[in-house]
Amino acid sequence: MQKVDVIIIGAGAAGLMCAISAGSRGRSVVVMDHANKVGKKILMSGGGRCNFTNYYAEPANYLSKNEHFCKSAMSRYTQWDFIGMVEKHGIPYHEKKLGQLFCDNKAKDIVNMLLEECSEVDADVRTHCSVEQIKKQDEGFLLITSQGKWQCQSLVIATGGLSIPTMGATGFGYDIARQFGLKVLDTTAGLVPFTLTPHLLEQFEGLSGTSADSIVSCNGQSFRENILWTHRGLSGPAILQISSYWRPGDSVGINLFPDIDLLEHLKERQQSNPKSHLNGVLSETLTKKLADRLCELWFVDFYKKPLAELSNEQMAAVAEQCQSWQLKPTGTEGYRTAEVTLGGIDTDEVSSKTFEAKKVQDLYFIGEVLDVTGHLGGYNFQWAWASGHACGQYV
Ligand code: FAD
Missing domain, CATH: 3.50.50.60 (FAD/NAD(P)-binding domain)
Known part of the structure; x- marks a missing residue:
């Protein structure tokens, strides 16, 4: 002994x-x-x-x-x-x-x-x-x-x-x-990536490795940092942070344009550059690949038109979707990859x-x-x- x-x-x-x-x-x-x-x-x-x-x-x-x-x-x-x-x-x-x-x-x-x-x-x-x-x-x-x-x-x-x-x-x-x-x-697992439905994964196919500076919010908490698309779902520091506040069934709010009022910005571009296109304006902030994909997914009805032809309602819908994107994860990657x-x-x-x-x-x-x-x-x-x-x- x-x-x-x-x-x-x-x-x-x-x-x-x-x-x-x-x-x-x-x-x-x-x-x-x-x-x-x-x-x-x-x-x-x-x-x-x-x-x-x-x-x-x-x-x-x-x-x-x-x-x-x-x-x-x-x-x-x-x-x-x-x-x-x-x-x-x-x-x-x-x-x-x-x-x-x-x-x-x-x-x-x-x-x-x-x-x-x-x-x-x-x-x-x-x-x-x-x-x-x-x-x-x-x-x-x-x-x-x-x-x-x-x-x-x-x-x-x-x-x-x-x-x-x-x-x-x-x-x-x-x-x-x-x-x-x-x-x-x-x-529960914290500081952990989110997993997504097969449908969402299919929509985001090919975006793996793409990131975007965003404000991510859930249950009264917000973090501003990058979010990162992966082949299993979403990760990156802002996602890891918010995962500690997320509970199954919750949606997460994502603002992909944290520095601007996107509606005002689109209106300004409509005046100053009426022939430009929505994906071009979005790719001033997002990567071109991401801007193109989000336009195909979310604004397929009108994104090919020049900005001059977009209505105020359409531009408001773009701003709402991009600045208050509501994403519902299916879960997290769990203890296997969680930091805490x-x-x-x-x-x-x-x-x-x-x-x-x-x-x-x-x-x-x-x-x-x-x-x-x-x-x-x-x-x-x-x-x-x-x-x-x-x-x-x-x-
Ligand atoms: P641990 O550091 O986990 O130590 C516990 C120890 O107990 C281990 O050595 C383990 O082998 C031992 N043990 C477990 N069970 C038994 C048993 N039955 N018998 C004997 N021994 C046992 N935090 C940061 O602040 N900054 C970072 O950069 C950071 N990066 C991270 C990256 C990863 C991939 C992970 C997983 C975590 C990271 N963390 C980071 C979190 C941080 O590592 C932990 O919060 C911290 O290590 C907790 O310290 P602890 O001493 O309580 O536990």
């Missing part, structure tokens, strides 16, 4: 940060992960460059049943704290857009940094370690693992959500929560200060396993760093 102060299950973003935070207080820490490598999601994130935080991270960027829950941890470990660690390790980075910070080189720089910090505080990080059983004892916990029996005073669950099961994601954290009588809210899991362990069950379960002394939950989900853009890692750091101060 081996004894330590703290066992953390899950060597991802939150688990490694928690190990650093607890280890720096002199606690003996073991991090156990069943995968063959630590931080697999960090390695694959941000297209291999890891969008590790965001200059503008704040509580408004998170979805949770309790919108206040994330505030305390986020104020105690901010994006500036994490940037400080990145700079201390001399890791080159840049802002790509909208405050999103990426490594100049590889996401591996972030994993190496976390492992170096773990090693500096003597935290023992183990891969290939499966936890078979967890038993509560009078003080702390007994764990039966593939690497023997362990006893610890504090047990931290940092096993993440369900997205990308091929990367080692499991429902382990939810199972442990249920084992100890904690409420787990329904989970919405829902999870009910934050009412956990202290927002320490992350200890209110009903179970010495048991802690951090990171994505909790019902806190960030927008796209480095916010999910910032939550992992902030919750991991806060918890590490108390275990």
Whole structure:
């Protein structure tokens, strides 16, 4: 039997940060992960460059049943704290857009940094370690693992959500929560592409790879970024963002001309260039391929006429369709490609200060396993760093 102060299950973003935070207080820490490598999601994130935080991270960027829950941890470990660690390790980075910070080189720089910090505080990080059983004892916990029996005073669950099961994601954290009588809210895939009906896919055939700067809205939320046609449906940052607010059966509103009043613009062009055609005017903003296709699909009755021959009603119909396009997805691509899991362990069950379960002394939950989900853009890692750091101060 081996004894330590703290066992953390899950060597991802939150688990490694928690190990650093607890280890720096002199606690003996073991991090156990069943995968063959630590931080697999960090390695694959941000297209291999890891969008590790965001200059503008704040509580408004998170979805949770309790919108206040994330505030305390986020104020105690901010994006500036994490940037400080990145700079201390001399890791080159840049802002790509909208405050999103990426490594100049590889996401591996972030994993190496976390492992170096773990090693500096003597935290023992183990891969290939499966936890078979967890038993509560009078003080702390007994764990039966593939690497023997362990006893610890504090047990931290940092096993993440369900997205990308091929990367080692499991429902382990939810199972442990249920084992100890904690409420787990329904989970769904977030930051995920939409799938479309076969009819719509046929209509959009050949547009795969086309994108358009748009405002996408659903359930009172709007995001302005690109949408991207794919061979399975619609993706791109604006679609991923709105997917976290979409529920089955909902329609999504899409404005393909976010910078102009399209009706006014068409009227102006009708005056200034009466011989021009609708697809030509639309392709001043959209790609020619997209403008041509949308005209064939939506305005087949009149788009071949010169603008001079279009009625006000026809131009109003064009503006309405292009600026308030209502699209009804059939679903999402699910956990297979989702970046995050919405829902999870009910934050009412956990202290927002320490992350200890209110009903179970010495048991802690951090990171994505909790019902806190960030927008796209480095916010999910910032939550992992902030919750991991806060918890590490108390275990
Ligand atoms: P994870 O990082 O998922 O770590 C959980 C760990 O627990 C894993 O190492 C896993 O192997 C381990 N584990 C699971 N089950 C068990 C078990 N039964 N026993 C032992 N160990 C177990 N967020 C951003 O902010 N910026 C990005 O650029 C970004 N890009 C992403 C790209 C992709 C493709 C994906 C899928 C996600 C991306 N995210 C990004 C989201 C981000 O990766 C997660 O929100 C974040 O990793 C959550 O951290 P975590 O520590 O809670 O969980």
